[in-house]
Amino acid sequence: MSEDEILARDTAVHGAATSGEFTLEVLRCNPADPEDRPRWQSFTLELTEGMTLFIALTELRETQDPSLQFDFVCRAGICGSCAMLINGRPGLACRTLIADLPSPTRLAPLPGFALIGDLSVDTGRWMRGMSERLETWVHGLDTERDPARLEAPMEPEVAEAIYELERCIECGCCIAACGTAQMREDFVGAVGLNKLARFHLDPRDARDDGAYFDLVGDDDGVFGCMSLLGCDDVCPKDLPLGTQIAFLRRRMARQAL
């Protein structure tokens, strides 16, 4: 194989070759330091092939500023830790290629959650609170069936449909992109409503529409949604959030009558 062929195959595999300098502007703030005020800090780095924001931020921390705070866990787009505002739009940093971004690019922490520092926010506490309020687990007597017994059968299509909605990774992008969530602190958001839609679909869950109405039949629940559908636009897992909210709203409206 000639060098050109290798290069051609390489390019096909690893995306367009890129090089040169790239500027990242990071909104920095350390709430643990009462003197500290939010400020933009500019970093310049050498672009390498296949460089993601994960690789870039890790390199910045290693070579330029060891105090830079951000969260990555899986770095493969499946755990939801690294959601942040990338040029104002919520997204997962780990799977964002620098080559797809303009220079300079601005990074800011996700709004709607408590700031831990720089690009790190506390989505965990928010999500746990949502789970407790909406009781996001299967309710029913059969949850305690003897596990030595044959499992209860389920239609294959039903199981697949549940998984479609269960692919949510609780990254917080839908909350950051939501008009209602910015105004109404207790709004459960698309993440919460999608979760309830998932349990609504699940024949193992014994709750009826009345029980769901008690959980989301108000302005902090499904009636708070203004149908701006920012959630649907930014969901990294492409969940059908608009459809699910509309479905739930119809069921709950019927329940209210």
Add this chain to the structure above:
Amino acid sequence: MDTVYTDVLVVGGGLAGLRAAIGARRRGLEVLTLSLVPAKRSHSAAAQGGMQASLGNTAKGRGDSEAIHFADTVRGSDWGADQLVARLFAETAPKAIRELAAWGVPWNRVRAGDHETVINGERVTINEDPLAHGLITARNFGGTAHWRASYVSDGTGHSMLYTMSDQAVAESIPVHERMEAMALICDGERCCGVIARNLINGTLVAYLARATCIATGGFGRIYRVSTNAIINEGMGAAIALETGRAVLGNMEAIQFHPTGIFPAGILVTEGCRGDGGLLLDADGHRFMPDYEPEKMELASRDVVSRRMEEHIRAGHGVRSRFGEHLWLDIRLLGAEHIRGRLREVQEICRYFLGIDPAESLIPVRPAQHYSMGGIRTDFRGEAVGLRGLFSCGEAACWDLHGFNRLGGNSVAETVVAGMLVGEYLADFCHSDDGALPGTTTLARDALRREEAQLRSYCTGEEQESPLRLQQEMQTLMTERVGIFRHGDTLKTAVEELQALLQRAQRLRLAGSRRGANPELVAAYRLPRMLKLALCVAEGALARTESRGAHYREDYPQRNDRDWLKRTLALWSPGADRPSLSYEDIDVMTMELVPGWRGYGARDYIDHPDTPRRTEDLKRISETGVQGDARQEQILPFRDQLPPSFRSPNERLFSGEESL
């Protein structure tokens, strides 16, 4: 001093830790969980392809049984596994999967009738029995006699973890997020809890508990190329090691997964090959049948990874600017199958490679994936050498996997071990040993030690970046303590790791940012990671044989005569290296005596007890004794299970089990 009391303290919010917590909670104990990250972000979520349990619902799974799952696991382990543990595990795995089904996991289900699938590169039709319609289905994975890996598309771990985590919320189990265990509080004999650091504001907290359970997962991040999450730095195992009492088992047993995406090392599931995907070389040639005619792409991971590297060394790799790799071809599975059953793989390929695997080949090369070793425990999950300390899941060397884990056995182990260890540690709390000894002074001393240690990073002698030293360690491990190992390179690896440890202990940080301070975090984790790396490298150097994932080019044979034993690493306080000792694995109590695995190398040196034990087993068979009575004579295990998990598993096609 900020002090929190609880009955049971679980360190780690992944599948193993949460299931243990739920078990203990249901036994009436107060339980608290610490987690580095929100629990649902634990690395359990990254398990893609499946969980092994011998349900036997499918056409290709019929005839499966606990005994066959047990045997596959032991062969996979290259006879390093504890066979009692493997039996307890295989017996409980179907219960684990059914419990999760009742709690909400949307396992993919059997659809009655004809299905097209790909086996050995050919499209074939399989017919599923109408009786099994709607029961949990399974796909093929490596090193198994039946199709046994139950799955939720390729987001199996994600669904399991979300269900488990929501169940923990349902049972009101608090999870203290972003809390890092820094040291075990320990009086030399007994563990009484941990000193933890709040990763948001930097404060130290003492957690005092009657029983402490470490479920912090593996330590893949001591390697440069790893499928592991960033948080898998092995801190749970490391702080156990630092007590100088608990020991780490088989640290040299490191698994490399055949299909890490090249060069990033992001995992694509074994389900790709289980569903019919093939490995190709630079010429587009399918090479695995040349090396492994029996199992081909679906031999165990250690064997496939080694064959891939061997093939690259023979000049058949695909050259690229990042180095050489091979191809994974799943195009033959079809776009619909990929979209339905391998969609995470499709997403990963789209975002990280810019390709659609339904149309293009995936560049792959083996990457560090799993730590078979960890905190050595007995079958109850209680740490050897330190009472009151338990461990389960990847953090532990329980020892289910020996020297190689089968695909689909890790998520299965997390839940099963959580179920069993949760009960055993509750038994411990309810026993005479279970009371919490007077420990306030002990806790205060431990906390002061940690404070002093953290302060030392402001006054150290060497202004060096802990992150740079960490990279040096990772590169060294990947290059010298990888798939192919040799005495000479291992020796230099050990020396360099020791030198790095010296430097790591004299660090001075560049800044002193208040609060979380990521530089400080890197600084205090570094010596702990180096200690783990030294246990791996020294264990690998000392073990002059090849077994499972541990392959020595200078000692290519498995040697049961001298090495049918588990490595135990102890780190005495103040020492600059681990001291190794060995625990014999007793052939005379085995149900399955050492032999050929059914794939991989055929030559090995026998243990002198192997013929004797073979005779024993033959004699028992000749008496005609069957079923439970036979099991009692060979390897009794049922009485060791917690009472709630002793019932035999119901199976749709019962009576068809074969071995």
